[in-house]
Amino acid sequence: SSELTQPPSVSVSPGQTARITCSGGKLGHKNACWYQQKAGQSPVLVIYEDTMRPSGIPERFSGSNSGHTATLTISGTQAMDEAAYYCQAWDSSAGVVFGGGTKLTVL
Amino acid sequence: EVQVVESGGGLVKPGGSLGLSCVASEFTFSGYTMNWVRQAPGKGLEWVSSITSSGSYTFYADSVQGRFTISRDNAKYSLYLQMNSLRPEDTAVYYCARAPNWNPPHFDSWGQGTLVIVSS
Numbered sequence: 001s002s003e004l005t006q007p008p009s010v011s012v013s014p015g016q017t018a019r020i021t022c023s024g025g026k027l028g029h030k031n032a033c034w035y036q037q038k039a040g041q042s043p044v045l046v047i048y049e050d051t052m053r054p055s056g057i058p059e060r061f062s063g064s065n066s067g068h069t070a071t072l073t074i075s076g077t078q079a080m081d082e083a084a085y086y087c088q089a090w091d092s093s094a095g096v097v098f099g100g101g102t103k104l105t106v107l
Numbered sequence: 108e109v110q111v112v113e114s115g116g117g118l119v120k121p122g123g124s125l126g127l128s129c130v131a132s133e134f135t136f137s138g139y140t141m142n143w144v145r146q147a148p149g150k151g152l153e154w155v156s157s158i159t160s161s162g163s164y165t166f167y168a169d170s171v172q173g174r175f176t177i178s179r180d181n182a183k184y185s186l187y188l189q190m191n192s193l194r195p196e197d198t199a200v201y202y203c204a205r206a207p208n209w210n211p212p213h214f215d216s217w218g219q220g221t222l223v224i225v226s227s
Contacts, residue, residue, distance in 0.1 A: 033213040035152070042202060042220060043144075043152065048213040086152050090211035095166050096142075096154035 004087055004099035011105045018074040020102045022087030030089040032070035034063060037101075038083040046085075047072060074104075082106045109134045109216045111186075111203045116221030123193050127221060129186040129203030134216075137161070137181040140206040142214060143188050145199035145223075155201070156188065159209055166209075171197075193225045 004024045012018040022032060032050050035043040045054050047063035050070065060075045070089075074081055087099040115127040129141070143155040156177040157166045165177050176189040186203055200222050204214035 031211045031213070035214070037152075042217040043214070044217070045213060045215050048215070054215060084151075088152075088213070095168060096144075096157065096212060098152045098154060101151040 004089060004097055006085075006087060006099040006102045008100070009103045009105065011107055012074075012077045013107055014079060015076055018077045018081070018104055018106075020072045020074075020085050020087075020104065022070040022072075022099045023068055024070075024089065024097075030065075030091070032063065032065050032087055032089050034061075034070075034072045035086045035088065036081075036083045037086065043086065077104075077106055079106050109205070111205060111216060111218040113201060113203045113218045113221040116201065116223045118224045118226065119193055120227050121193060121195060121225055123225070124189070124191045125193060125223060127188040127190070127201055127203075127223070129188075129218060131184045131186070131203075131205070134205070136179075136184040140209045140212055141177075141179055141186040142204045142206055142212065143177065143186075144202045144204050144214065144217075145197075146202070146220070147196075147199040150199075153199070157206070157209060157212065158186070164209070190223070193223075195225050197223060198225050199223060 033048040037043040050065040062073045084101045086101045110132045113129045142157045158177045174192045178187045200220040202220045203218040205216040206212035
């Protein structure tokens with residue numbers, strides 16, 4: 001399957017670790033990436049090629065990918081991290097595929 | 108600073124046509140795959156189409172195949188999306204996005220988006 005499944009929402013307390021998962025049939029064999037989209041703004045790339053962090057993205061953002069699941073981890077979550085997060089991969093038949101998005105709430 | 112700026116959105120009737128443009132600056136446009144990604148109101152991101160750096164290859168989502176055409180003019184640092192036979196479900200903010208590679212792509216710079224509304 002080319003679909004990527006994310007939990008609709010994740011909640012975390014400030015300073016704690018947030019983990020957002022992205023599941024797909026062959027995800028472990030693909031390069032997953034992650035985007036952050038704050039309300040009313042355009043998406044921003046935070047992780048690419050499973051684990052790589054673009055310049056300017058804080059070190060508290062990290063990624064992993066194994067088996068059928070890619071994970072975005074935000075360590076020491078801050079209030080400014082509250083946003084929607086989307087995973088994305090590429091499928092040879094479907095092209096570019098996005099997950100449905102996860103709304104991260106920092107309580 | 109890398110910048111892409113979309114234009115051309117607006118209100119169009121079902122079955123109508125609309126053309127979007129994206130102008131890039133502060134990077135070597137001809138070295139990048141360029142892409143359109145859309146977001147319906149209150150919904151998630153949906154890939155629409157991509158074109159490789161030279162324009163030799165184009166790719167489309169099934170939902171727009173045969174109705175939309177992507178093109179680029181590297182001399183003008185411009186990307187285009189011609190949308191025909193528009194449907195209400197095409198209503199969305201359309202983003203222009205840059206990708207360093209195709210296979211696999213990731214989108215490292217996005218525009219602010221242009222809103223397309225398909226309604227009678």
